[in-house]
Amino acid sequence: MDKHSFYEQLNAQAFSLIEGESDLIANMANISALLFNQMDDVNWAGFYLYKEEQLVLGPFQGQPACIRIPMGKGVCGTAAQTRITQRIDDVHVFEGHIACDAASNSEIVIPVVKNDKLIGVLDIDSPVFARFDEIDEKGLSDVVANLVTRIL
Numbered sequence: 567m568d569k570h571s572f573y574e575q576l577n578a579q580a581f582s583l584i585e586g587e588s589d590l591i592a593n594m595a596n597i598s599a600l601l602f603n604q605m606d607d608v609n610w611a612g613f614y615l616y617k618e619e620q621l622v623l624g625p626f627q628g629q630p631a632c633i634r635i636p637m638g639k640g641v642c643g644t645a646a647q648t649r650i651t652q653r654i655d656d657v658h659v660f661e662g663h664i665a666c667d668a669a670s671n672s673e674i675v676i677p678v679v680k681n682d683k684l685i686g687v688l689d690i691d692s693p694v695f696a697r698f699d700e701i702d703e704k705g706l707s708d709v710v711a712n713l714v715t716r717i718l
Contacts (some may be wrong), residue, residue: 573705595625602627639683645675
């Protein structure tokens with residue numbers, strides 16, 4: 567299956583998991599599990615929620631993670647502060663990278679924003695350098711967009 571087809575199928579699965587459910591945490595938990603179990607070469611998939619002017623660990627799958635991330639720090643804090651997706655081929659050269667898992671080599675972080683309000687970020691790590699490309703970014707952005715429509 568090519569990547570475009572994979573993401574079409576993944577988004578259909580994500581939609582069916584969260585359809586009719588408005589609880590943000592429940593939906594993030596199911597999406598984290600779906601991404602972690604369906605994506606190849608991923609060692610962490612989950613969400614950080616924007617609370618108290620920082621990011622706080624939310625639902626995820628993978629190794630234990632950093633609990634709090636300051637705005638503007640690391641890949642997640644940068645994505646949250648700028649509200650721009652960060653797709654990093656080599657996290658070891660990203661200035662200020664926060665190494666929660668030494669096995670991670672690349673990362674993609676997509677801001678979760680509703681009505682211009684930051685809700686949090688979707689963070690996915692991989693042990694493979696340059697794991698994420700434009701197709702991954704588009705497919706995962708669609709997953710986030712689907713989630714955002716469920717946020718009250």
